[in-house]
Amino acid sequence: MTNTEIYDKLKSAFGEKIGEWHEQTGTEYMKRMSSYADVADSGYIRDVCLYLRDEPELGFDSLLLLSSLDNGDKTLSVTYHLESREKKQFIALKVTVPENNAVVPSVTDVWSHANWHEREAWDMMGIKFLGHPDMRRILLDEDWIGHPLRKEYKHPDFYRGMKVPY
Amino acid sequence: MGLLEKQDNPFESSNIVITGADTLLNWARLSSMWMMGFGLACCAIEMMAASASHYDIGRFGVIPRPSPRQSDVIIISGTVTLKMATRTKILYEQMPDPKYVISMGSCSNCGGPYWEHGYHVLKGVDRVIPVDVYVPGCPPRPEALLEGLIKVQEKVRKQSLAKTVV
Numbered sequence: 001m002t003n004t005e006i007y008d009k010l011k012s013a014f015g016e017k018i019g020e021w022h023e024q025t026g027t028e029y030m031k032r033m034s035s036y037a038d039v040a041d042s043g044y045i046r047d048v049c050l051y052l053r054d055e056p057e058l059g060f061d062s063l064l065l066l067s068s069l070d071n072g073d074k075t076l077s078v079t080y081h082l083e084s085r086e087k088k089q090f091i092a093l094k095v096t097v098p099e100n101n102a103v104v105p106s107v108t109d110v111w112s113h114a115n116w117h118e119r120e121a122w123d124m125m126g127i128k129f130l131g132h133p134d135m136r137r138i139l140l141d142e143d144w145i146g147h148p149l150r151k152e153y154k155h156p157d158f159y160r161g162m163k164v165p166y
Numbered sequence: 167m168g169l170l171e172k173q174d175n176p177f178e179s180s181n182i183v184i185t186g187a188d189t190l191l192n193w194a195r196l197s198s199m200w201m202m203g204f205g206l207a208c209c210a211i212e213m214m215a216a217s218a219s220h221y222d223i224g225r226f227g228v229i230p231r232p233s234p235r236q237s238d239v240i241i242i243s244g245t246v247t248l249k250m251a252t253r254t255k256i257l258y259e260q261m262p263d264p265k266y267v268i269s270m271g272s273c274s275n276c277g278g279p280y281w282e283h284g285y286h287v288l289k290g291v292d293r294v295i296p297v298d299v300y301v302p303g304c305p306p307r308p309e310a311l312l313e314g315l316i317k318v319q320e321k322v323r324k325q326s327l328a329k330t331v332v
Contacts, residue, residue: 140249140286141249148285148286153285155285159248160248160252162248162251162288162293162294163289163293164248164285164288164289165289166276166277166281166282166289
């Protein structure tokens with residue numbers, strides 16, 4: 001199935017909860033890998049993912065990448081790149097949440113390798129994943145304050161007594 | 167036996183060398199600068215290249231040791247993150263005196279390419295431990311590291327048991 005066929009199937013299964021299809025320009029590869037579907041209702045992302053995994057003709061058995069994004073307009077996004085290794089098909093999903101209430105359902109129980117990706121998104125961007133079994137920082141130490149990839153993040157002057165600015 | 171029996175001409179047939187205590191001890195120390203096997207980032211690759219047969223840092227008496235307790239010199243080979251800085255300081259403190267520090271590469275000299283936006287990077291390892299020799303480069307070639315090592319050896323050669331040479 002092509003990307004758009006998968007999108008149409010999602011649209012017919014979930015209706016209004018799936019938003020627009022964003023077709024990327026560029027080479028065939030770029031179109032295939034970076035076109036994405038908005039999931040309008042971020043609370044449904046886990047259900048959409050379960051559907052994509054368990055529907056026989058979709059069979060998305062692998063989460064290639066879960067990444068986070070600060071859009072700069074007080075919203076944060078999470079992007080899911082999925083692959084079906086058996087059917088050799090790809091799709092990307094995107095959910096957008098407000099910065100002051102950045103909570104997205106976890107997909108750890110759909111693909112267990114989402115665990116560390118979601119911890120990284122929490123560490124760097126401060127997006128909380130509901131239902132994650134181990135929502136700790138993954139790269140920075142526990143006593144770090146703030147989420148450094150946010151646009152409004154400011155360096156601390158000192159960290160554990162060490163001067164941070166140049 | 168010994169010098170007393172050969173007072174007339176003690177140098178005639180004996181294997182005797184006369185030298186100063188400082189010179190002898192310093193010669194012994196600088197000829198066996200054991201380094202700590204400790205790599206941080208891409209500079210460690212150059213450090214490994216310097217240890218391998220082509221550049222052969224071993225001909226200067228440098229042997230990588232797996233423990234700070236057995237090391238004379240620590241080569242800070244790469245980016246010192248704030249998380250690693252506390253560990254680096256502990257490793258330095260575990261080394262027995264006299265100990266020497268070579269800061270290898272731009273990152274550990276001054277933060278390198280992370281000087282402005284590297285929220286997680288210590289802008290120079292000299293903020294946590296004293297540095298004897300700075301080796302510039304990104305990363306420095308093995309020859310540059312060897313030069314830095316020779317600079318440390320020169321420093322050792324000028325030191326004295328009797329008085330502190332600044």
